[in-house]
Every structure is written in C-alpha cells, then in structure tokens.
Amino acid sequence: MVKLLLDSWAWIEIIENGPLAQKILEQVNGASEILTTAINIHESGFRILKKKGRIKEFEKAVSFMKEKAVILDIDIKTALLAIDLREKYKMHASDALCYAAALLNDALIVTGDPDFKNLPKVVFIG
Numbered sequence: 001m002v003k004l005l006l007d008s009w010a011w012i013e014i015i016e017n018g019p020l021a022q023k024i025l026e027q028v029n030g031a032s033e034i035l036t037t038a039i040n041i042h043e044s045g046f047r048i049l050k051k052k053g054r055i056k057e058f059e060k061a062v063s064f065m066k067e068k069a070v071i072l073d074i075d076i077k078t079a080l081l082a083i084d085l086r087e088k089y090k091m092h093a094s095d096a097l098c099y100a101a102a103l104l105n106d107a108l109i110v111t112g113d114p115d116f117k118n119l120p121k122v123v124f125i126g
Contacts, residue, residue, distance in 0.1 A: 001032035003107035006069065007098050008043035010110045010125070011036065015044065015061045020112055023125050027110050034069040037101050039094050041065055072101045091115055 004027060006014075014021045028034060041062060048058045065071075072078075078100045085103075086096035095115055102109040103121060112125040 001030065003033045003035060003105060004028065004031040004123070005035040005037070005072075005098065005102035005105065005107040005109045006040065007036075007095075007109055007111040007113060007116075008040045008047070009113040011040060011044040011061070011065060012047055013112065013125075015048070015057070015064065020125050024110060027123055027125075028068075033107075035072055035102070035105055035107050036065060036069040037072045037074060037098050039074065039097055041071065043094060072105065074101065078104055089115075089119060 006024070010024050012018070014024055044065065045058055045062055048054050048061055074097050078097060081100040081104060082093070082096040085091060085099050086093060089096070091099065092115065095113070099109055099116070099119070108121050108123050109116065110123045110125065116122045117124050117126070
C-alpha cells in the first residue's frame with residue numbers, strides 16, 4: 001500500500017462532490033496513509049469561505065480533512081527542497097511546498113491541478 005498526499009484541488013473536489021471525487025476516493029481507499037499540509041487546509045478553506053454563506057461548510061471541511069489525514073507542517077527541510085522544485089518545474093510556491101512535503105514523506109501527491117501533470121510521483125486525476 002502507498003502513502004498519498006491530497007492537495008487542495010483533491011480536497012475541494014471531494015468536499016464539493018465534484019465530477020472526479022469518486023476517482024480520488026478510489027485512490028484514497030487503497031492507501032496506507034493519507035497526508036496533507038497546513039497549506040492545503042488554508043487553500044481549501046479559503047476557497048470555501050470565499051463563497052457567500054459557507055461558514056458551516058468550511059467548518060465541516062476542516063474537520064473532515066483533520067479526521068481523514070495527517071496534517072504536515074512545513075519545516076526548513078521542506079522549504080529548502082521546495083526552492084529547488086519551484087525552480088526546476090516552474091511551480092507556484094504553495095504547489096512546490098506541498099510537492100516537497102509529499103516527496104520527503106515518500107508519498108504520491110493526488111491532484112487534478114494541471115501544474116502537476118506529468119511530474120514524477122504524481123497521481124493525476126483528470
């Protein structure tokens with residue numbers, strides 16, 4: 001079994017019951033451990049709160065993510081690796097930090113974010 005890190009795209013797809021949510025859940029069901037980062041909590045929560053009247057959904061979403069995943073903090077080792085990844089793959093800072101966290105934890109990153117398509121150690125849902 002494999003460890004998976006769900007990025008913001010994957011969490012939002014699951015929480016909003018998007019068209020690819022079931023594909024993500026199939027991956028999750030076969031995993032030994034689910035990880036995410038504090039950055040992914042922030043990005044997912046921001047997207048939910050941005051929509052009017054979704055405070056309750058935000059609270060439920062954060063509880064759901066905390067219940068289902070180990071939340072990784074971003075430490076100096078992760079930040080330094082993210083610098084290299086950001087340069088090599090021309091990624092946004094938040095994507096590079098999450099990707100670095102996945103790599104350092106021997107996890108595959110699950111996403112549908114096109115910025116990750118064709119990168120190593122990525123399960124691209126799309």
